[in-house]
Amino acid sequence: MALLEVENLEAFYGPIKALHGVSFSLEEGSVTTILGANGAGKTTTLRSICGMVKTAGQIRMDGADIASKATEDIVRTGVAHVPEGRGTFTRVTTEENLRLGAYSRRDKKAIEDDLERVYGYFPRLKERRLQQAGTLSGGEQQMLAVGRALMLRPRLMLLDEPSFGLAPLLVEELFGILRDINQQENVSMLLVEQNATLALELADHAYLLETGNVVISGTSDAIAADENVRKSYLGY
Amino acid sequence: MDLFLQQTLGGLATGAIYALLALAVVMIYQAIDHFNFAQGEMAMFSTFIAWQLIAWGAPYWVAFAACLVISFIGGMAIERIIFAPIHDAPVLSHIVIFIALTLIFNAAAGFIWEFTIKEFPSPFPAALPFKTNLIGPHELGIVGVTLVMLGMIFAFFRFTPVGLAMRAAAANPDSARLVGISVRKMLALGWGLAAAIGAVAGMMIAPVVFLEPNMMLGILLYGFAGAVVGGLTSPGGAVIGGFMMGVLENLAGTYLIGSELKLTFALVVIITVLLFKPAGLFGRVVVQRV
Numbered sequence: 001m002a003l004l005e006v007e008n009l010e011a012f013y014g015p016i017k018a019l020h021g022v023s024f025s026l027e028e029g030s031v032t033t034i035l036g037a038n039g040a041g042k043t044t045t046l047r048s049i050c051g052m053v054k055t056a057g058q059i060r061m062d063g064a065d066i067a068s069k070a071t072e073d074i075v076r077t078g079v080a081h082v083p084e085g086r087g088t089f090t091r092v093t094t095e096e097n098l099r100l101g102a103y104s105r106r107d108k109k110a111i112e113d114d115l116e117r118v119y120g121y122f123p124r125l126k127e128r129r130l131q132q133a134g135t136l137s138g139g140e141q142q143m144l145a146v147g148r149a150l151m152l153r154p155r156l157m158l159l160d161e162p163s164f165g166l167a168p169l170l171v172e173e174l175f176g177i178l179r180d181i182n183q184q185e186n187v188s189m190l191l192v193e194q195n196a197t198l199a200l201e202l203a204d205h206a207y208l209l210e211t212g213n214v215v216i217s218g219t220s221d222a223i224a225a226d227e228n229v230r231k232s233y234l235g236y
Numbered sequence: 237m238d239l240f241l242q243q244t245l246g247g248l249a250t251g252a253i254y255a256l257l258a259l260a261v262v263m264i265y266q267a268i269d270h271f272n273f274a275q276g277e278m279a280m281f282s283t284f285i286a287w288q289l290i291a292w293g294a295p296y297w298v299a300f301a302a303c304l305v306i307s308f309i310g311g312m313a314i315e316r317i318i319f320a321p322i323h324d325a326p327v328l329s330h331i332v333i334f335i336a337l338t339l340i341f342n343a344a345a346g347f348i349w350e351f352t353i354k355e356f357p358s359p360f361p362a363a364l365p366f367k368t369n370l371i372g373p374h375e376l377g378i379v380g381v382t383l384v385m386l387g388m389i390f391a392f393f394r395f396t397p398v399g400l401a402m403r404a405a406a407a408n409p410d411s412a413r414l415v416g417i418s419v420r421k422m423l424a425l426g427w428g429l430a431a432a433i434g435a436v437a438g439m440m441i442a443p444v445v446f447l448e449p450n451m452m453l454g455i456l457l458y459g460f461a462g463a464v465v466g467g468l469t470s471p472g473g474a475v476i477g478g479f480m481m482g483v484l485e486n487l488a489g490t491y492l493i494g495s496e497l498k499l500t501f502a503l504v505v506i507i508t509v510l511l512f513k514p515a516g517l518f519g520r521v522v523v524q525r526v
Contacts, residue, residue: 052413
């Protein structure tokens with residue numbers, strides 16, 4: 001069964017409709033990417049799943065409706081959002097940010113283990129653990145955002161532009177870590193990414209979004225081979 | 237030298253009052269990221285509730301506990317009923333409501349309990365076990381209560397997940413929801429706790445200044461000044477700031493400016509600190525890289 005099912009999703013910013021009936025699904029354990037130009041509705045799709053915009057249509061996590069739930073309750077079904085702009089809690093320390101990620105959990109011992117696990121993925125965060133998070137560099141804050149999401153022990157991660165503002169080497173490292181997380185911990189991922197080449201490398205499935213509608217869908221390989229996608233998004 | 241010592245110790249005693257109120261200010265600031273101007277009047281109103289319970293025959297500590305519970309619930313109710321609907325409104329709307337609440341509580345207290353001053357009992361023994369004429373038993377008691385409250389608030393923010401979640405919810409509500417924090421619960425809890433701390437402050441202050449609807453007027457200004465001097469993000473700083481304000485007020489009043497300019501003095505301190513050390517002496521300077 002699909003882990004996440006989205007059917008006829010519409011999203012509204014006040015009177016403006018940003019999604020016009022988007023449907024897609026995501027299999028447990030898969031990495032699915034949503035491609036599209038600026039303004040196509042990629043970020044809005046992720047925000048809709050988390051209940052951060054007004055929506056119509058159906059969103060089901062593990063078969064159960066989450067569309068009508070509040071953000072904080074959706075999170076508790078195992079959905080961790082790594083938002084665009086990272087959403088760092090700038091006034092508290094790096095480690096406090098990570099602990100906040102585990103806020104909905106009560107298994108103290110496992111939280112300590114997960115903290116070490118995140119530090120294992122991102123040693124830089126350990127070096128900066130008592131530093132105020134607002135003073136971290138952009139790349140470090142991006143690692144922190146991913147780490148904070150991991151602290152939830154998520155079943156599904158929503159990643160919004162994880163490569164944004166990162167140096168190429170760091171991007172490579174980060175995507176390597178994401179792949180490890182997906183494969184070793186069976187965390188499913190829904191990835192929105194400007195860098196389509198990168199996204200299609202990591203993902204197994206892809207959807208192409210244009211002005212609030214899904215126009216093409218398929219396996220990453222098929223999408224990468226598609227003439228139009230190649231010309232418009234991959235640039236070769 | 238005797239005068240100096242007397243004034244300094246007397247300053248510490250009044251400073252404890254300012255410190256208690258400053259703690260309530262810090263509490264609400266950590267929870268909602270705003271100054272609540274109505275804090276003083278809310279504390280005064282709470283104290284009247286305790287006074288009423290005692291007048292009806294309740295023993296002091298029963299009235300004290302009941303007052304804390306009522307204030308806590310009342311604080312949460314104010315958040316739920318008045319502030320939740322305007323949560324996304326601009327800061328100015330909030331400020332207007334803070335001011336409105338100040339006037340409403342002041343007038344309501346006057347309407348219900350009249351403006352004649354009332355005596356409020358002190359929970360502390362009438363005489364100290366040792367002999368001194370430098371500080372009275374109630375004053376010493378307030379200092380003790382202040383330090384205990386400080387310890388509790390510090391531990392709450394520093395060591396409990398709820399305290400951390402409350403700070404996170406105030407500073408970054410969207411991200412807070414994304415880690416599963418119910419921001420509305422945190423706001424309500426923050427208001428409730430701030431109202432309860434204010435109630436403690438009110439009940440400690442009332443035996444000194446006597447209970448009447450305007451009793452908080454000058455004290456609140458000094459409480460704010462204490463919180464600003466110490467740093468709005470630091471409970472410890474706010475307490476030190478409150479004590480400093482008490483001592484400075486007394487010394488300045490004795491040696492420099494006389495008693496007429498005492499309130500002006502508090503304002504001058506607030507402005508000076510904001511100009512030269514906006515985060516306060518002990519507050520955390522927020523650095524943000526983009």
